[in-house]
Amino acid sequence: MKNFYITTAIDYANGSPHLGHAYEKVLTDVIARHERLKGKKVHFLTGLDEHGQKVQQSARKADMSPQAFCDIQAEKFISMCKLLNISNDDYIRTTQKRHKDVVCTLLQKLFDAGDIYMAEYKGFYSTRQEQFLQERDKVDGKWPEIFGEIIEISEPNYFFKTSKYQTWLVDFIKENEDFIFPRFRAKQVLEFLKEPLNDLSISRPKERLEWGIPLPFDQNYVTYVWFDALVNYISAIGYGTPEFSQNWPVDYHVIGKDILVPPHSVYWTIMLKACGIELPKSLLVHGWWLSSGEKMSKSLGNIVNPLDLVEQFGTDSFRYFLMREMNVGQDSDFSADLFFTRYTSDLGNDLGNLVSRALNMSHRYCGGIVKAQSVFEEPEKELKELFNNSIEEIKRMFDGMQFHTALDKIFTFIRGINRYAEVRAPWKLAKSTESTDAQRLETSLAYMAEGLRLSAIMLASVMPSISEQILGLLGQSRLEAYGDSLVWGNTLEGSKLGEQAILFPRPQAK
RNA sequence: CGCAGGAUGGAGCAGCUUGGUAGCUCGUCAGGCUCAUAACCUGAAGGUCGUUGGUUCAAAUCCAGCUCCUGCACCCA
Numbered sequence: 001m002k003n004f005y006i007t008t009a010i011d012y013a014n015g016s017p018h019l020g021h022a023y024e025k026v027l028t029d030v031i032a033r034h035e036r037l038k039g040k041k042v043h044f045l046t047g048l049d050e051h052g053q054k055v056q057q058s059a060r061k062a063d064m065s066p067q068a069f070c071d072i073q074a075e076k077f078i079s080m081c082k083l084l085n086i087s088n089d090d091y092i093r094t095t096q097k098r099h100k101d102v103v104c105t106l107l108q109k110l111f112d113a114g115d116i117y118m119a120e121y122k123g124f125y126s127t128r129q130e131q132f133l134q135e136r137d138k139v140d141g142k143w144p145e146i147f148g149e150i151i152e153i154s155e156p157n158y159f160f161k162t163s164k165y166q167t168w169l170v171d172f173i174k175e176n177e178d179f180i181f182p183r184f185r186a187k188q189v190l191e192f193l194k195e196p197l198n199d200l201s202i203s204r205p206k207e208r209l210e211w212g213i214p215l216p217f218d219q220n221y222v223t224y225v226w227f228d229a230l231v232n233y234i235s236a237i238g239y240g241t242p243e244f245s246q247n248w249p250v251d252y253h254v255i256g257k258d259i260l261v262p263p264h265s266v267y268w269t270i271m272l273k274a275c276g277i278e279l280p281k282s283l284l285v286h287g288w289w290l291s292s293g294e295k296m297s298k299s300l301g302n303i304v305n306p307l308d309l310v311e312q313f314g315t316d317s318f319r320y321f322l323m324r325e326m327n328v329g330q331d332s333d334f335s336a337d338l339f340f341t342r343y344t345s346d347l348g349n350d351l352g353n354l355v356s357r358a359l360n361m362s363h364r365y366c367g368g369i370v371k372a373q374s375v376f377e378e379p380e381k382e383l384k385e386l387f388n389n390s391i392e393e394i395k396r397m398f399d400g401m402q403f404h405t406a407l408d409k410i411f412t413f414i415r416g417i418n419r420y421a422e423v424r425a426p427w428k429l430a431k432s433t434e435s436t437d438a439q440r441l442e443t444s445l446a447y448m449a450e451g452l453r454l455s456a457i458m459l460a461s462v463m464p465s466i467s468e469q470i471l472g473l474l475g476q477s478r479l480e481a482y483g484d485s486l487v488w489g490n491t492l493e494g495s496k497l498g499e500q501a502i503l504f505p506r507p508q509a510k
Numbered sequence: 511c512g513c514a515g516g517a518u519g520g521a522g523c524a525g526c527u528u529g530g531u532a533g534c535u536c537g538u539c540a541g542g543c544u545c546a547u548a549a550c551c552u553g554a555a556g557g558u559c560g561u562u563g564g565u566u567c568a569a570a571u572c573c574a575g576c577u578c579c580u581g582c583a584c585c586c587a
Binding site for chain 2: 008009011012014015018019020021022023024025027054183184185187188191192254255256257258259261286287288289290325327329330331333338341342344345346348349350352353354355356357358359360361364365404405408411412415418419421422423425426427428430500502503504505506
């Protein structure tokens with residue numbers, strides 16, 4: 001059976017990891033983990049885009065070779081993945097041989113098929129910035145000072161016949177409504193495609209850009225940006241080998257809204273089509289984190305460093321916040337206050353405190369052992385029904401990328417357990433001498449434990465470590481796939497509970 | 511100009527596809543509880559769902575106009 005294959009966009013080596021990178025990784029990781037828990041075999045790819053002018057420049061500035069520079073950058077991005085507990089199965093770097101080989105294969109294939117041709121590329125070139133300028137770069141009708149000397153040059157370059165596939169692409173997007181998620185994004189693509197498509201310039205002369213993959217049919221040029229970066233999705237899984245079909249077609253390319261049009265929706269789809277490769281099943285397009293309504297960007301300098309929050313509050317708390325707060329596809333505001341509220345209120349007060357009180361009472365009243373669920377009265381019925389009535393919907397929400405509402409629903413259940421504890425009041429039952437109350441006491445603690453077990457499993461894709469920790473405290477050795485484990489039962493009967501634990505410590509009040 | 515997204519009690523959001531008593535979290539106020547991370551539970555106050563008009567027995571939800579916010583150069587998820 002084919003694997004569930006999911007990718008993030010690869011990060012550009014000329015930059016440092018920030019919230020945006022972190023979010024995309026976490027989002028993709030949650031989906032990957034969710035699918036694994038559903039029992040699927042998953043292949044999760046992320047990586048680094050290492051070629052290009054910016055990298056070449058940065059490396060020169062730092063007085064090192066581009067490759068050495070990339071190695072340092074790769075280290076940074078990979079350690080962010082580790083910090084965030086990202087479960088990727090592979091990490092591709094575009095300087096790897098396996099990638100370059102596939103890029104060359106595709107280029108040669110399209111060249112042979114006549115889809116790549118040479119033509120004059122005319123434009124204004126800034127020698128200082130080492131880039132072509134556009135009319136829109138002008139300020140008050142003039143090129144700004146920062147570009148230095150501007151010369152008009154005309155040079156031959158290679159082009160890819162994207163225009164040839166425009167009609168096909170429009171039809172394809174119209175016919176495949178699920179190709180782009182959320183759907184409204186497809187409208188933007190179609191809007192873009194109303195204008196005639198220019199053929200894509202895919203090369204740069206080597207004397208200007210040496211840090212790239214040489215064209216197989218003309219060593220004087222290297223390939224430019226998209227023909228390099230996008231190909232990672234197939235080079236990483238062995239395009240051209242028998243293993244390729246184990247993963248391809250990809251189930252989700254998770255990308256930011258900035259690189260939907262035109263790179264993924266237009267260039268990538270056309271490249272695949274032209275090469276006779278099956279198309280991705282879906283592009284999952286997420287929005288941006290804003291800081292009080294403003295985009296977070298390097299130029300604005302308002303980037304929140306995810307590492308800081310992770311260090312202080314833990315990886316899972318951070319992951320929870322990202323998934324709880326962002327409606328996938330929309331933009332969301334980020335603020336430390338918001339984070340703090342979620343952490344304290346949802347995680348600390350509702351969940352953490354519940355674990356703590358449940359364990360404490362179990363030790364105090366039941367010797368730290370989960371007893372039988374021997375009583376079934378109104379409170380038990382209510383709690384069990386709360387679970388049974390929401391579990392299917394929660395699963396559906398996860399499948400439909402509605403993580404924020406799914407988490408809301410899960411925490412409604414967790415609050416339901418707190419309410420149950422209040423109604424049953426085990427601390428009162430413990431004082432009673434009636435034998436039915438003794439049974440109620442045992443049952444109530446068993447119910448709380450069972451509720452927590454189910455909560456932990458439901459939260460597993462978002463908070464893998466916390467989930468495991470809770471299950472451990474409940475005497476479960478490890479996390480099982482959803483299957484039968486996500487059903488109200490009494491699998492915990494006889495389990496020995498762990499010592500009381502503070503899962504989400506309150507930060508010291510200043 | 512055009513395109514896209516957004517506008518729902520003090521704050522942040524869900525609901526809008528498939529019209530039918532407006533929901534959640536935080537905050538505020540009052541009460542309860544004492545097992546627990548000054549946590550938990552209950553109740554209350556607070557919204558003419560941006561605006562105008564239309565369709566309908568009925569509209570936050572469908573349709574049209576308008577207003578305001580955000581994005582649509584490079585960088586960037």
